Amino acid sequence: MCGIAALFSYRSAAPAVDRDEIEAITERMRPRGPDAGGTWISPDSRVALGARRLAIIDLTDEGTQPMTDVDGELRIVFNGEIYNYRELRARLERLGARFHSTTDTEVLLQLYRHDGANMVELLRGMFAFAIWDPRARRMFVARDPYGIKPLYIADDGQTFRAASTVKALLAGGRVGRARDLAGVAGFWLMGSVPEPHTIFESIRAVEAGTSLFVDERGIHDVRRHYSIAATLLRGAHDVAAARLVHPPTLLRELVTDSLRHHLVSDVPVGAFLSSGIDSSALVALATEANGQPLRTVTLRFEEFLGRESDEAPLAERFARQLESDHVTRLVTRDEFNADLPKLFDAMDQPTIDGTNTWFVSKAAAERGLKVSISGLGGDELFGSYPSFRDLPRIVRTARLPFASAAASRLARSPKATAMGRYGGTWAGAYLLKRGLFLPEDLPALMGAPEAREGLERLAMIDHIGATNDPDPGTPFGRVAALEASLYMRNQLLRDTDWASMAHSLEVRTPLVDATLLRQIAPLLMVEKQRCKRHFAESPGTPLPAWLAGRKKTGFSVPLAEWMQLRPDGTSTRMRSWARMVMERWS
Amino acid sequence: MRILHVGTDSFGGYGGIALYNRELISAMASHPSVDEVVVVPRIIVGALEPIPEKVTFVTTAARGMLAYLNALRDARESFDLGRDLIVCAHVNLLPIVRMIAKRPLLMIYGIEAWKPLRDPLSNRLLRNVRGVVSISDVTLDRFNGWSRYDGPSLLLPNSIRAEWYGIRPKNRNLVARYGLEGKRVLMTLGRVVAAERYKGFDEVLEVLPDLDGDISYLIAGGGNDIPRLKRKADTLGVSDRVVFTGLFPEEEKTDLYNLADVYVMPSRGEGFGFVFLEAMACGVPVIASRLDGGREAVRQGQLGRLVDPTNRMEIRMAIRDALDAGPKRIPEGLGYFSYAEFERRTHAIIDALAANA
Numbered sequence: 001m002c003g004i005a006a007l008f009s010y011r012s013a014a015p016a017v018d019r020d021e022i023e024a025i026t027e028r029m030r031p032r033g034p035d036a037g038g039t040w041i042s043p044d045s046r047v048a049l050g051a052r053r054l055a056i057i058d059l060t061d062e063g064t065q066p067m068t069d070v071d072g073e074l075r076i077v078f079n080g081e082i083y084n085y086r087e088l089r090a091r092l093e094r095l096g097a098r099f100h101s102t103t104d105t106e107v108l109l110q111l112y113r114h115d116g117a118n119m120v121e122l123l124r125g126m127f128a129f130a131i132w133d134p135r136a137r138r139m140f141v142a143r144d145p146y147g148i149k150p151l152y153i154a155d156d157g158q159t160f161r162a163a164s165t166v167k168a169l170l171a172g173g174r175v176g177r178a179r180d181l182a183g184v185a186g187f188w189l190m191g192s193v194p195e196p197h198t199i200f201e202s203i204r205a206v207e208a209g210t211s212l213f214v215d216e217r218g219i220h221d222v223r224r225h226y227s228i229a230a231t232l233l234r235g236a237h238d239v240a241a242a243r244l245v246h247p248p249t250l251l252r253e254l255v256t257d258s259l260r261h262h263l264v265s266d267v268p269v270g271a272f273l274s275s276g277i278d279s280s281a282l283v284a285l286a287t288e289a290n291g292q293p294l295r296t297v298t299l300r301f302e303e304f305l306g307r308e309s310d311e312a313p314l315a316e317r318f319a320r321q322l323e324s325d326h327v328t329r330l331v332t333r334d335e336f337n338a339d340l341p342k343l344f345d346a347m348d349q350p351t352i353d354g355t356n357t358w359f360v361s362k363a364a365a366e367r368g369l370k371v372s373i374s375g376l377g378g379d380e381l382f383g384s385y386p387s388f389r390d391l392p393r394i395v396r397t398a399r400l401p402f403a404s405a406a407a408s409r410l411a412r413s414p415k416a417t418a419m420g421r422y423g424g425t426w427a428g429a430y431l432l433k434r435g436l437f438l439p440e441d442l443p444a445l446m447g448a449p450e451a452r453e454g455l456e457r458l459a460m461i462d463h464i465g466a467t468n469d470p471d472p473g474t475p476f477g478r479v480a481a482l483e484a485s486l487y488m489r490n491q492l493l494r495d496t497d498w499a500s501m502a503h504s505l506e507v508r509t510p511l512v513d514a515t516l517l518r519q520i521a522p523l524l525m526v527e528k529q530r531c532k533r534h535f536a537e538s539p540g541t542p543l544p545a546w547l548a549g550r551k552k553t554g555f556s557v558p559l560a561e562w563m564q565l566r567p568d569g570t571s572t573r574m575r576s577w578a579r580m581v582m583e584r585w586s
Numbered sequence: 587m588r589i590l591h592v593g594t595d596s597f598g599g600y601g602g603i604a605l606y607n608r609e610l611i612s613a614m615a616s617h618p619s620v621d622e623v624v625v626v627p628r629i630i631v632g633a634l635e636p637i638p639e640k641v642t643f644v645t646t647a648a649r650g651m652l653a654y655l656n657a658l659r660d661a662r663e664s665f666d667l668g669r670d671l672i673v674c675a676h677v678n679l680l681p682i683v684r685m686i687a688k689r690p691l692l693m694i695y696g697i698e699a700w701k702p703l704r705d706p707l708s709n710r711l712l713r714n715v716r717g718v719v720s721i722s723d724v725t726l727d728r729f730n731g732w733s734r735y736d737g738p739s740l741l742l743p744n745s746i747r748a749e750w751y752g753i754r755p756k757n758r759n760l761v762a763r764y765g766l767e768g769k770r771v772l773m774t775l776g777r778v779v780a781a782e783r784y785k786g787f788d789e790v791l792e793v794l795p796d797l798d799g800d801i802s803y804l805i806a807g808g809g810n811d812i813p814r815l816k817r818k819a820d821t822l823g824v825s826d827r828v829v830f831t832g833l834f835p836e837e838e839k840t841d842l843y844n845l846a847d848v849y850v851m852p853s854r855g856e857g858f859g860f861v862f863l864e865a866m867a868c869g870v871p872v873i874a875s876r877l878d879g880g881r882e883a884v885r886q887g888q889l890g891r892l893v894d895p896t897n898r899m900e901i902r903m904a905i906r907d908a909l910d911a912g913p914k915r916i917p918e919g920l921g922y923f924s925y926a927e928f929e930r931r932t933h934a935i936i937d938a939l940a941a942n943a
Contacts, residue, residue, distance in 0.1 A: 090887075091907070094907075115903060118899055121897065121899035122897075122900055234896075238784075240781075240782070240783040240784050241783075241854035241855060244701065244854070244855050245700045246700065246701040246702060246728065246731055246732035248731065248732075249700075249701075249728050249732055250728075253727070253728075515894060515897070518894070518896035519877065519894070
């Protein structure tokens with residue numbers, strides 16, 4: 001886990017890369033990689049690479065980046081983890097490759113040499129990297145299938161720039177700060193900026209699951225190497241295999257395999273534990289796979305004491321059952337207020353989420369952990385969000401004759417009255433369900449001309465609809481693709497990245513794994529929401545009824561109480577928080 | 587000790603389970619402490635192979651269900667259930683076997699044991715078996731997963747008589763028959779039936795367009811799914827590179843394997859994958875699945891290459907690597923699955939059960 005940066009003056013007319021710029025960009029990412037850092041500039045000053053390193057695999061100096069291959073030719077900066085690097089290395093060694101370290105980073109170099117751009121489809125893990133190939137005078141850039149690891153680029157037509165964070169690119173001083181109205185509109189609509197937009201016009205995200213080349217022609221051969229919708233569709237065609245095995249057993253097998261990969265580390269791995277099914281089953285399976293109890297962390301808030309949303313009592317009880325080395329960390333309003341400036345500084349782009357991960361990561365780091373696993377992604381995988389129930393209903397209802405007109409007249413909620421405008425399509429229904437504000441609210445928030453331009457460029461309905469192309473074929477598949485490609489990618493995963501990295505903690509998400517999704521998709525298509533129950537039964541000792549039967553509450557923090565947010569006639573608490581974020585985020 | 591083997595088929599049977607049973611019966615009979623193995627088969631469909639010494643093969647049992655039950659009842663009367671061993675050689679026979687013995691030894695192989703049985707009675711009867719012998723870890727894990735069985739569990743993987751196979755030049759008649767002149771050949775052998783769409787035929791077909799044009803795919807076996815696979819090959823634009831043998835004579839099998847340059851079966855439903863052993867015994871490099879018993883047939887990658895059957899790129903690269911791997915050779919480690927090892931493991935199982943009796 002690291003922060004990476006790359007500069008490439010690809011046009012002959014472009015000025016040489018600037019050492020100060022690469023160092024400033026790299027330095028801005030110091031919390032992401034406190035263990036080591038370095039920069040490299042090519043002899044002709046056309047390419048610069050920079051990295052900050054959080055050492056997890058191969059703790060020696062051999063793992064320092066930017067790294068070169070054994071021949072001193074290819075160079076790489078890499079952020080993330082390749083969980084199947086040992087298998088890949090064994091194959092490459094059989095094919096004659098040589099290595100100078102035991103890192104996953106170096107495996108990427110040899111894999112690129114052997115398989116070129118196809119390499120990304122062989123990787124199991126979370127990754128964002130840039131490889132400089134001096135012989136071909138090109139840079140290869142890639143990002144993992146789900147977008148767990150971030151990668152942002154700025155291309156002014158002469159120089160290509162890339163970094164792990166938006167703020168790091170800005171810190172280099174050469175990238176414009178003009179706001180991207182599409183990104184701003186996206187934030188107001190969804191509570192986070194939908195990629196590939198960012199909040200700045202000059203900066204774009206490398207989209208999840210894509211790779212690209214940069215050479216003297218600029219960016220080209222942008223290729224999507226993974227599609228969640230296509231994977232789910234494929235699963236619907238492959239159900240024969242899923243029907244062979246008892247569902248909890250198959251889940252146990254596949255999730256344990258994912259866990260074994262996610263537990264690969266040269267430092268201890270801990271876990272976030274809530275009182276929900278996903279984190280509990282995951283910690284139970286991880287304990288079995290690990291052969292010993294894990295260090296676990298749960299948050300507690302005074303404001304939740306005695307309420308259902310207090311996760312600590314049940315988490316503690318389950319941790320005792322697993323004999324985990326468990327800590328419950330109390331977070332107070334005073335601590336939140338004290339941390340708020342740091343939180344906004346670490347927040348890479350405006351978002352209404354991330355506070356929960358900020359504190360649980362802080363608690364894990366206080367325990368000396370560098371790596372923690374999280375149950376993030378379970379709701380998207382097993383269909384446990386209300387959207388899996390509500391979206392099909394909205395689409396069905398909105399398509400009924402006269403239903404929309406009736407809803408517009410009778411309903412009081414702005415969203416209900418908008419059902420006729422949006423509810424008839426899956427994309428529109430998703431916007432209605434997940435939207436923070438609706439498009440018609442935006443002129444009041446960002447000005448009418450700005451809202452018009454932002455919404456036009458954002459084309460949110462088309463953007464949402466594209467995540468369901470190809471059509472996964474079933475309501476469950478459609479909602480699963482929407483949630484994983486939008487809410488989880490743009491909000492949960494992105495917020496987990498900045499909020500954990502601010503505490504130099506690597507969060508690993510075994511349920512957000514492209515290989516797991518490919519393998520489990522047939523089962524999901526057969527069992528749908530029943531998978532959650534099967535998951536609770538999957539550990540050697542199934543989750544106890546007092547845990548498996550608990551009502552879902554979500555991983556929330558008492559923001560409303562801390563910030564004294566109050567809903568009014570048109571605004572929910574989250575909308576109030578969004579306004580505050582936009583004001584204070586810098 | 588005497589052993590009563592109650593199975594579906596063995597001598598005079600076709601297919602993987604029949605072959606496994608023949609080897610098992612032979613190995614049990616060669617144990618010094620075993621005085622006799624009485625075999626009660628449910629079906630006999632072909633000519634009987636030589637029956638080993640100390641084996642009594644009750645051919646009359648295969649004449650029908652009533653004859654089968656009568657044969658079982660007659661056999662049971664001569665057995666001492668406290669000392670002798672009753673082997674239930676298929677989980678579907680458990681209700682019948684339980685009528686004559688309370689604690690049989692249960693044999694499990696593959697998909698028949700991967701999820702709860704249709705008959706609730708059988709699911710309950712499982713708890714009291716004397717032990718479970720599984721062909722593979724994957725079958726045992728999947729069986730334990732739903733049955734929560736926690737009694738003695740033992741492994742007995744398939745064996746291969748490598749001397750029956752061997753590396754041979756490509757048979758010219760077969761090359762001509764299947765139009766494989768000058769082609770590099772990928773091969774999968776198995777039943778091509780719609781109910782078993784987890785063999786990996788589709789996966790190999792889907793990577794074929796991305797492989798060099800001189801590579802053909804030989805699908806050896808018959809079944810009702812061939813028309814669909816032909817249509818798929820046509821849609822993918824590779825119909826001229828895919829060959830279906832249909833049902834083939836058993837005596838051609840070794841020559842068929844020897845047509846292959848790579849044996850590839852990215853399946854999801856194999857309990858073990860005896861075909862991998864056969865292919866390796868012909869010196870053909872094999873590509874097996876990480877997600878089923880195939881991984882155990884190649885000893886977790888020691889004898890062959892493992893792939894994730896859901897990852898097309900991984901299959902493609904594994905095929906490319908295997909085609910570039912050099913001359914054919916029989917892996918040294920294949921001896922792990924020799925009949926001598928199988929016999930030794932069978933004897934160890936009998937000893938362990940006798941010690942726990």
